[in-house]
Amino acid sequence: MSQAVTRFAPSPTGFLHIGGARTALFNWLYARRFGGTFLLRIEDTDRERSTQAAVDAILDGLDWLGLHWDGEAISQFGRAWRHREVVDRMLASGAAYRCYASAEELEEMRRKARAEGRPMRYDGRWRNRDPSEAPPGVAPVIRLRARQEGETVVDDKVQGKVVFANKDLDDLVLLRSDGNPTFMLAVVVDDHDMGVTHVIRGDDHLTNAARQTQIFQALGWEVPVWAHIPLIHGPDGAKLSKRHGALGVEAYRAMGYLPAALRNYLVRLGWSHGDKEFFTTDEIVAAFDLSAIGRSPSRFDFAKLENMNGHFMRASGDEELFQALVATLPYLPGGPEVAQRLDERKRAQLRAAIPGLKERAKTLVELLEGAGFLFVTRPLPMDEKAADILAKGGRAHLAAMLPRLSRISDWSGPALEAVVRAYAEESGAKLGSVAQPLRAALTGRSTSPGIFDVLSVLGREESLGRIGDQAGP
RNA sequence: GCGCCCAUCGUCUAGCGGUCCAGGACGUCGCCCUUUCACGGCGAAAACACGGGUUCGAGUCCCGUUGGGCGCGCCA
Numbered sequence: 328m329s330q331a332v333t334r335f336a337p338s339p340t341g342f343l344h345i346g347g348a349r350t351a352l353f354n355w356l357y358a359r360r361f362g363g364t365f366l367l368r369i370e371d372t373d374r375e376r377s378t379q380a381a382v383d384a385i386l387d388g389l390d391w392l393g394l395h396w397d398g399e400a401i402s403q404f405g406r407a408w409r410h411r412e413v414v415d416r417m418l419a420s421g422a423a424y425r426c427y428a429s430a431e432e433l434e435e436m437r438r439k440a441r442a443e444g445r446p447m448r449y450d451g452r453w454r455n456r457d458p459s460e461a462p463p464g465v466a467p468v469i470r471l472r473a474r475q476e477g478e479t480v481v482d483d484k485v486q487g488k489v490v491f492a493n494k495d496l497d498d499l500v501l502l503r504s505d506g507n508p509t510f511m512l513a514v515v516v517d518d519h520d521m522g523v524t525h526v527i528r529g530d531d532h533l534t535n536a537a538r539q540t541q542i543f544q545a546l547g548w549e550v551p552v553w554a555h556i557p558l559i560h561g562p563d564g565a566k567l568s569k570r571h572g573a574l575g576v577e578a579y580r581a582m583g584y585l586p587a588a589l590r591n592y593l594v595r596l597g598w599s600h601g602d603k604e605f606f607t608t609d610e611i612v613a614a615f616d617l618s619a620i621g622r623s624p625s626r627f628d629f630a631k632l633e634n635m636n637g638h639f640m641r642a643s644g645d646e647e648l649f650q651a652l653v654a655t656l657p658y659l660p661g662g663p664e665v666a667q668r669l670d671e672r673k674r675a676q677l678r679a680a681i682p683g684l685k686e687r688a689k690t691l692v693e694l695l696e697g698a699g700f701l702f703v704t705r706p707l708p709m710d711e712k713a714a715d716i717l718a719k720g721g722r723a724h725l726a727a728m729l730p731r732l733s734r735i736s737d738w739s740g741p742a743l744e745a746v747v748r749a750y751a752e753e754s755g756a757k758l759g760s761v762a763q764p765l766r767a768a769l770t771g772r773s774t775s776p777g778i779f780d781v782l783s784v785l786g787r788e789e790s791l792g793r794i795g796d797q798a799g800p
Numbered sequence: 801g802c803g804c805c806c807a808u809c810g811u812c813u814a815g816c817g818g819u820c821c822a823g824g825a826c827g828u829c830g831c832c833c834u835u836u837c838a839c840g841g842c843g844a845a846a847a848c849a850c851g852g853g854u855u856c857g858a859g860u861c862c863c864g865u866u867g868g869g870c871g872c873g874c875c876a
Contacts, residue, residue: 336876337876338875338876340875340876370876372875372876373875373876375875376875376876426874430874433873433874437873440801440802440872441801443801445801445802446801446802446803446871446872447872447873448802448872468874486804486805486806487805489804489805490804491803491804492803495802495803495804495872496803497872499873500873500874502874503874504874505874507874509873509874509875509876510875510876511876513876514876529870530804530805530806530869530870531869531870531871532870532871532876533804533805533870533871534803534804534870534871534872535871535876537804555805557805557806557869557870558869558870560868560869562810562811564868564869565868565869566869566870592812595812595813595825596812597812597813599812599813599814601814601824602813602814602823602824602825603824603825604812604813604824604825604826605825621806621813622805622806622807623805623806623807623868623869624805624806624868624869624870625811625812625813626811626812627811628811628812628826628827630811630826630827631811631812631825631826631827632826633826634825634826634827635825635826637838637839641839686838686839687837687838687839688838689838
């Protein structure tokens with residue numbers, strides 16, 4: 328058995344959205360699983376909509392997700408000469424023919440089909456007409472002379488055997504009137520030339536597989552193994568939209584998700600391995616198989632992604648997490664500012680705070696928020712109530728209050744709350760996330776956090792200026 | 801409209817004819833741990849879309865209904 332060759336073939340008309348990322352992931356996994364090759368092909372034949380910015384975004388997204396492709400990324404547009412060459416061959420062999428039908432004629436066909444409740448189908452009017460009848464000055468398109476009888480079978484690894492009646496498949500366009508290849512032709516030629524053995528893609532391509540099979544057969548080429556994976560839907564079951572999560576993967580990076588967590592979440596959307604939920608990348612590679620992919624579409628669920636991310640964060644080594652955070656800083660809200668202030672001393676303090684912080688953060692964004700106290704400007708301005716408390720006796724006053732505050736109900740007292748809030752707001756952190764890192768920073772210990780630690784610090788204004796200074800390993 | 805695909809807790813799913821009064825995970829709700837917030841532990845509510853078959857026996861096979869999705873371009 329020869330080695331598997333898979334490919335990811337995005338069109339650069341936008342960012343790498345989450346569905347595309349999952350398709351890439353499955354191709355990558357399959358190649359890794361069976362010791363094969365994972366190729367990248369940019370489908371940029373639509374010159375109007377393709378942009379270099381989109382290409383860059385896609386490469387960057389794949390790179391961030393850790394899905395590294397083998398060899399150079401191939402530009403489909405750059406292979407147009409080859410596509411034309413193949414079409415010439417088909418023309419010569421009679422597998423294709425020139426069609427001079429005008430846009431108006433096609434529109435008429437479409438209109439009529441709709442009126443009669445039929446799907447649009449080219450009627451083959453130039454299929455057997457002599458080229459000498461061609462209207463002068465009209466550039467023809469080249470169409471496939473598809474078999475009209477019988478059926479075309481797509482033996483899909485995920486969907487099973489899917490049978491299409493050939494009468495439902497018309498003579499598709501291979502070459503446009505301007506001489507440029509269509510997607511349908513280019514895909515077939517490129518997959519063949521690249522030696523692609525397994526085509527794994529969204530099941531919105533299932534009917535295309537039938538059409539492409541016809542082209543493969545017309546060319547006498549071996550048809551690749553198909554695997555059409557179900558699409559991801561939004562929380563409401565409708566097609567994934569921007570509002571749902573059809574965001575570029577860079578948006579997930581900005582939301583503070585770890586690549587490994589996103590991979591784990593994405594692969595479990597439609598694929599399963601018994602009851603196992605969490606996988607290291609090696610474990611997924613070892614367990615992955617097309618046969619375990621489900622056939623029904625699944626909905627994207629941020630809550631589960633977030634939970635999963637929390638698991639990965641806690642499972643990360645402190646140094647590893649620290650590095651991930653620093654590397655992601657440029658993309659996180661407020662991150663660039665922090666990155667700017669990250670001198671050696673701040674790095675050490677941040678590193679020291681990670682163990683306490685990571686227990687309660689589900690994303691890198693929350694991790695950064697939790698570390699906010701390290702980066703605020705001190706002394707912290709106090710609001711009136713807070714100032715009032717301090718004015719009444721500061722630390723001593725607070726100490727006197729402590730016994731009364733040993734129960735949760737007490738710390739909702741307005742004055743106390745004001746103090747804590749003032750601190751939390753200033754440090755840009757959530758109330759709960761303030762205590763432990765502060766304690767850790769002050770004492771070098773990371774256990775027994777308490778709101779009272781915060782209060783005692785607040786009671787000593789002179790300490791505020793030194794919080795950062797006293798932190799460290 | 802035509803073609804194709806799909807259908808187990810709110811969500812992701814296990815289940816490949818009997819061991820399923822349906823298991824796991826997220827979410828939700830209790831309780832425990834905790835001088836905050838998390839983490840963790842224990843527990844609860846929560847599903848086989850509907851109707852016919854086949855079979856001694858169906859979540860598991862077949863048909864239909866309903867519901868959802870995808871496709872139907874000189875886009876990819």
